[in-house]
Amino acid sequence: MIEAGDIARISLRQVVRTRPWAVTLSIAFGIAAFIALGVLGQEIRHKLNQDFLLMGGVNIIRVVMDDLRYPGSERHYFTEDSVRALRKLENVRLVSASASWSPTYNQTVGKYQYPLRLVGIDEYYAAVNYLDIVAGRNITAEEVRGHARVALLGYQAAVEIFGSPQKALGRQIYMSRNDTAPVVGVLNGVLMGDATGYAFAPYTTTLQRMLNDQPALDRIYVLAASWGKIPQLAADITACIRSRQTAPHVVARYAEQQFQRIADTFFWLSALLWLSIGLSLLLGGFGIWSGTFSAVRGRTHEIGLEKTMGATNRDIMAQFLAEALFKALLGGIAGLLLGLLAVLVGVFFLGCPFPVGQMLMCSAASLLFSACLGVAGGLYPASRASKMDVVDALRFE
Template identity: 30%
Template sequence: MKATTPAGRGAGFTPPDFGGSRFLRYRDLMRVGFREVVRKRRRYIGVVAAIALGTAGLIIVVTMGRDLKKNFNNDLDILGGATIINAHFEFFPMEKPEWFRDYTIKALSEIPGASVVANTVLQVDVETTWHDRSHKFSILGVDQNYWSIFGFTPALGRLFDASDIRAGARVCVLGAELARLICGTEQEAMGSTLTIDGNLYTVIGILGGVRAGDRGRIAFLPLSTALARINGISKPYNAYIRCSSWDDVDQVAERIPAVVAANQTSQGLVLYVSWEALKHVKRVYWWVTLFIYMSIGATIVLGGFGIWNIMMAAVTARTREIGLKKAMGAEDADILLQFLFEALSVTVTASILGVILGRAGVEYMGMLIGSSPPEGLFLLCLILGLIFAVVLGLGSGLLPSIRASRMQVVDAMRYE
């Protein structure tokens, strides 16, 4: 019996097959699209590089942003002490002076966002004799955290540590100017013995660091030693709290009075915060971050426009090919999907390269700043990067694909 054809259909009509056996299956379309990109790879090098570098930069900035911010906070010479809070007890006439107890210092160090807490005591106008010459200077008793709060390093020798504090060691660190004033040179001061308030102290280091200039005429003693051996030295009424990040300064400063009041009286407590310096640092960081993100975004968007431009040119150049495929039975959807898959092949390939470069950059940055990259955040960036690549491919390839799919067979076949 002769087969009949539905009304309105030509003799060559093939009923749609929803099982997937169309003229070109999706798998074939993807293979053809990817193969076409590989064949014309030279024209895509620029946009692939732009999208890959943009993706890598975004991954590095997002993944390592927090660690980089912490590293900037550690460099207090750059921030100008913007993340340091000075908690101070003021003296009032006819009232007993207040000072920080050890358990209060411990409680302050446990405030979320507080990185390091240091306690200090001060004594002015002490005297020492060196080669029959008397010299007056000030003494500052500090703990081991004091050095890291202000970014001090030893110009010579070493700075005393927690073991010296626990032992009450009779050692001292001299400011560079004081070392030259007493001993002539910093090298000669190293290892010398000074008599301070009737006790002998060995000079184990010379204070160094960019911020050491304003402390050049001070001798530093271990806090426990100063409290035990220096007559008339002050109680530890001064404490310094360095915050983990400038974002933590507000909440740490807000919690300090309550923490102090929970452990001892807080009468006379005053906080000194460099609010103007903090605002300046935040403003500069915000603009720098905005510039970085805008640069990365512009790079990726330009890559998308590059794909759009190349795909539009490809549609024009392959007009006869499109007409031939349609004449052989390809539907509009087949042409549309093929060109979309070509755009997706470019963006996904670029995104994968960007992820690889981003991972290498994250590892390198982690090595530079001594930090391990957060794996969870990197994985999130990887997933978002791939999703964005798909969106970018669809967005940049959709219009050229629609244009190609809507071509008329006769006009396309006759195109010159």
């Protein structure tokens, strides 16, 4: 019986001598891609969530009371308790409350009057709707709680009334017929739409001045932390609100068509990526299987000699299995190094910390899978080699 150390040494020397580069590279590329996707997959999704502005803001859910569609139905408004409850839901990053109904007050522009609609918002409105502060600053939580007389302007309104965003800062706009507020900032963004011509103030201030302190929050914006569960989150939002107040016609809307297109794109992209990884590893496994068969055929006479010198069937099988295992592990180690390089490059461009825990888990899984691939690819040829008849093997030329 051959010692295990001798089998390992002989098998490793045989692998080095045959130089199975094609098999090694095939397994290496598959393992490297697996590690890169496994380690950076979540970070890539997180980065894409931050860039959904380019996809139409599909992770913004707009919540409204749709009472006006039902003639004779009583009007309902959101309560502060409902807003606080929504912030505790799973998959919610930010929640912004808004009092969008308000009168329009004319602002004098030379000889003309510019009709300026005033919308009540909170400090999260700009962040939830992917809006930029192009001049000045945002309103603060303290200003919302303190009913402060401050205002923001949309970019178009700032240009048409005052000439530019910078010139609008510090100027007064009407919040009611006899009340004004200074402009502290100017908003702009792709998703503003008509709101680029509006003015914005703390909703506590607009409600106090226009609605006699009545709770009239009529719109809520919810920014989902991840796009993948938006339909479920929309259902959770309506259930959460109905559990805390009367809301027979509350509706949570999101861009369903854009969401479905993005979901389909991600599905097929992920499927193609994993299919390519699977095919690469399958090709490596077939290469091990084919290479081991070729080795068995080319060394048939050698197998017969080993058996005449006392090698058992188990020794022969272990020798060829070890060769297949070393080939797979060589590819796995090469793939591990390539995967580490890919992760380092990805971390650099994504600007995220190196995920040590995920890297260790994916590395261990990769090496284990490589070993299983080697054993699976070499098992049948090794079994055939071990069952060879000694006389037939010695006669083989």
